[in-house]
Amino acid sequence: MTGFGQGRQGRVRPDGSARALSEAYDTALLDLDGVVYYAGGSAIPYAVEALGAARAGGMHLAYVTNNALRPPEVVAAHLTELGVPAEAADVITSAQAVARLVADEMPPGARILLIGGEGLRVALRERGLVPVESLDDDPVAVVQGYGGPDLPWGRLAEASYAVGRGLPWYASNTDLTIPSVRGIGPGNGAAVEVVRIATGAEPKVAGKPLPPMHRETVLRTGAERPLVVGDRLDTDIEGAFNGGVDSLLVLTGVTDVARLLAAVPEHRPTYVAADLRGLLVPQPEVTDGAVGADGAVGADGAAGGFRCGGWTASVSGGALLLDGEAEAGADGLDPLDGVRALCAAAWTEAGAGACGLDAGKALERLGLG
Structure with a gap:
């Protein structure tokens, strides 16, 4: 679905919708942090009820996250505990997107130097790749994803040694920051910067807002009329723009109204709502x-x-x-x-x-x- 001003040129106003968005679109591609739950893990007000109503009305719910640390099974279990029933197949991560990107360019069974957490390890194995821990294990490429706050400095050094020798380098995403219960911490993008500074190289990146993440999401969900739902302009909304699909910005996360008004064309959402209840109602026309x-x-x-x-x-x-x-x-x-x-x-x-x-x-x- 497209509306006034939509496309690569960018829109100049939000769209209206005569039908509830949960009826107008077949699949919601939902970001997690700032949309469904807070950094501490608790559900955002109205999220559980709104998602339940959208699902009951026939909308497919998929959860799309740049965080490569946790496997889909763990994310799905957390959502279910919150009251949002989910299966592992409903969760799409940047680890899965980068693993597909690596598998498309490397032979089956290739050894891949893993710099990251369990989510990335599971995703590589799912694609028939063999994660290894050291340059001494003769990897043919390096893949880097968020490894949590306790990622040893030596892992970044290992990545730098490998990339410095000319091995292809992939990153799940380049988000510089990540929210936590204690505040804003360095994200995978900050760790990527360390390797970039040490080597002068540039990785191939899979996560939002880049096309590999959108491709992975569409392949796994089979969405025909997807609606991206997010709280970040530079990942969620720009990712929808790059994929040529519509988007809903909810104001429960990092984006406030002042930032929204100042948005450049690729950061302008199709729709705006206070929270996920916006899925359940028509959108007024401007x-x-x-x-x-x-x-x-x-x-x-x-x-x-x-x-x-x-x-x-x-x-x-x-x-x-x-x-x-x-x-x-x-x-x-x-x-x-x-x-x-x-x-x-x-x-x-x-x-x-x-x-x-x-x-x-x-x-x-x-x-x-």
Whole structure:
């Protein structure tokens, strides 16, 4: 499914949907951290109930993560404990994506120097490859994935020795950071940087937002009308953009409204919702122009602003402005409709770039300042 502004050019407003997204799409490709659960492992509010309702309505749920540490069976067991029944086949990891990438380029039974955790080891074996621990084991390639906070420094040295000798180098993903219960820690991308600095080489990368991860996901799920659901613009939403599929950004993770308004074209989601309940409802349309007393909608978006659910967003004097027919809140206008209208104003003004408009007063009007 495509909508206004969708494609490699990037969109200039969120789309509307007359049907609930769980009905309009056959498969939800869900990120985990910041979407389904927090870094500490507890479920995000409304996630369990919303996913249960979407599944009961016939939507296939698949869980797509850049974290290569845990095997799918472990992730599925955790989801089930939270109240989101899942099988190992419902979980797709960057370890699986990079293992397929390696298997496509290396002979069956090839020895691969493993720098990472159990999830990557399982994925390599699934593809008929043999993980080894040392350059002395005569590997033909190096694959690097997140190994957890206790990954020994010597493992990075071993990878550097192998890559320095010219062995092909693969990385599950290059996320520089990873959330934890104690805060933000270094991710696999930080470890990849260590090897890059030591060798001057560049790895082939599989994880979001790059195409190998999208390919792995589609192959494993058989999705025909997939919807990517995530909280990160630079992995989830950009991955959907690169794959040419629609996306839903939920504001339960790392992306706040200010970052959303400033998004470059490849980071602009198809839809925006506060949380996973957004899967269960239609999405309101953003229209051009302010609505006059006679109910007419102006055709000039630049002059009349952009309207969604009673909010009208416009640009004036280098700032985003927002007007509403009532106050935001439980008994008034939906703040998310204001966010959607602001996205249209900001993205249209920015075109192919990033919006640099002052959004302070508009966000204050929504109670988000």
